[in-house]
Amino acid sequence: MNHSFDALIIGAGQAGPSLAGRLTAAGWTVALVERQAFGGTCVNTGCTPTKALIASAKAAHTRRQADHYGLPPTADFAVDLAPVQDRKDTIVAASRDGLETWLTHMAGCMVFRGTARFLSATTMQVGDDVLAAPRIFLNVGGRPARPALPGIDRVPHFTSSTILALRELPAHLVIVGAGAVGLEFGQLFRRLGAQVTIVERSPRLLPHDDADVAAAVHDLLTSEGITLRLGAECISMSQEDGRPVVQVSCEKDASPARGSHLLLAMGRQPNTDDLGLENAGLRADKHGFIPVDEQLQTAVPGIWALGDCNGRGAFTHTAYNDFEIVAANLLDHDQRRVSDRLPASAIYVDPPFAKVGLTEDEVRAAGTPALVGKRPMTKVGRAVEKGETQGFIKVLVHAETDQILGASIVGVGGDEAIHCIVTAMYARQTAAFMRRNVFIHPTVAELIPTVFGELKPLPTPTDH
Structure with a gap:
């Protein structure tokens, strides 16, 4: 079935729904396409679930430290991961369901569920539907990267998305990658009671930040009993007795890292590989990002890229600012630019x-x-x-x-x-x-x- 709109928004992550709200309020007809869960990475597999888990881990950590606050020591206790995950899931569902309800009841907005693919610079196909519009906004987000490490196909492993469904606490979680994802998951699982080893190629944590920052974070994690295997080169995977083994080559210690569970936390990649960009005259860069200008317009007039897929920021706050930039330029005659914002993160x-x-x-x-x-x-x-x-x-x-x-x-x-x-x-x-x-x-x-x-x-x- 063919449909025509003033605008197509592909993806219901941080930028897409707010843009739909502004455009429909201005009298535009909008089609919004989402193939998975409303809210994108932040709500479903990023900020909301991880910070909920971090809060539970903080409570467990504080409980164990009762005597530091002049309170009676708390006896050792074991964390049941299932109710911790249930709490997280309740918080996520409330946010996701609220967003979906808003969008599906938004006047002037029609929601389509499925994968969108370009047929031309002004048309996209979603299942049996062909959607046409003079303006298309790509807000397709990203997913955990899966580097081609030797042996990875033969070893069961989690990503930052799939580990959110884990119901039993790992005895020993081995994490490959010490970026924000690896560090946050490492500390929260350690505080919940797991042994944790983090394997990182760089000779120090946070190589793009100052040395004193890296040293402070290093000391924090090791003081809580996390094992850091830094300077790990030639990383490969195998199994022994059904358990993951990570082989490394380190100057100080070349012994394998063994655990009960394995988490890959080696960056993210944009969800641009199945959009059919070539049909619209677009081309992604070598990392899969869609190049944009200061107003987030792509090389093809009438197509914009917002959020994680444009390579101009990989955070919820930058994605939301992308929406603000586009809305300001289109609706408010306010020439806001990407370079107006300061680099800030946590x-x-x-x-x-x-x-x-x-x-x-x-x-x-x-x-x-x-x-x-x-x-x-x-x-x-x-x-x-x-x-x-x-x-x-x-x-x-x-x-x-x-x-x-x-x-x-x-x-x-x-x-x-x-x-x-x-x-x-x-x-x-x-x-x-x-x-x-x-x-x-x-x-x-x-x-x-x-x-x-x-x-x-x-x-x-x-x-x-």
Whole structure:
């Protein structure tokens, strides 16, 4: 059956539903296509389920530490993973079902379920339906990557998506990959009671972040009993007695990593390989991303790419901002651009690591004269009171203009406190401005003005 609309939106992830709401409110007719679960990665296999699990793991960890808070010691207890997963599933379902109800009842929006494939630059096929529109918005998201490691086809393994259905706690979880996914799953499963080994090719954690950040996260994880196998080259897989074995070649330790379960956490790839891009005159890059301009338009007029599939950000907040950019340009005559946004993100180990702007290495590589301010969480009253003193607050400032270049916070509340600095950077404020702020006591954020008041020249690498 043939259908015509003002716009097609492919994917009900973070950007798609909100765009459908704006376009239909403006009087457009919209077809929205989703082949799996409404809400995309964030709601179903990303932020919502993982942060729900992290909250359960935090509760288990705090319970075991009762004596640290002057409470009677808690006897050892075993976590039943099934009710933990049930709690997570209830939270996910509420979000997903609410979104689906909104979309299916949205005036001017027709929902199609299935895989969309281009027939031309203005038409796509979904099952037996052919959908036509002068404007098409691709919001197809991504999925866990599956690198061609030797032996991987012969070893049962989980991805960050499939492990969310696990109902029994692993005795020993081996994780290959130490990005955000590997670190978060590693800590949460360790806190729930599993033994955890993380295998990583890089010689240190977080190779794209500052060395002091990596060291703080390293110490945090090892202090909780997680085994880190860093500098692991020539990774391959096999089985012994039905259990996974990860062979590695490390300078310090070349012994295999053995466990009861295996999780692959080696990045993600965009869901662009089955769109029939060539039929629309489009071509993905070597990583599968669809190139876009500052307004998220592709090389073909009338086609936009939003969210994880465009290579301009792999976060829920950047995907939502993609929607804002497109809506502003199309409906509000507001020329918003991708380059308007600051790079900001967080990794939800506990305590979390959050950052905005440039790292020390990036500042040095650019030859920018810079100052740095740093304060350990042991000097932050709120962290001491909560009994969570790991980490630090660090800020980078241009030595000549006083502009804020970037910041990193490893520590309790850091994922929230960082927004004081994010907002100041968007407002193009200076370190002098930050020093004059008066924040509420007792909070982690109240120390940010103090850190900006303790600036020193950024040391060269040889000064460390």
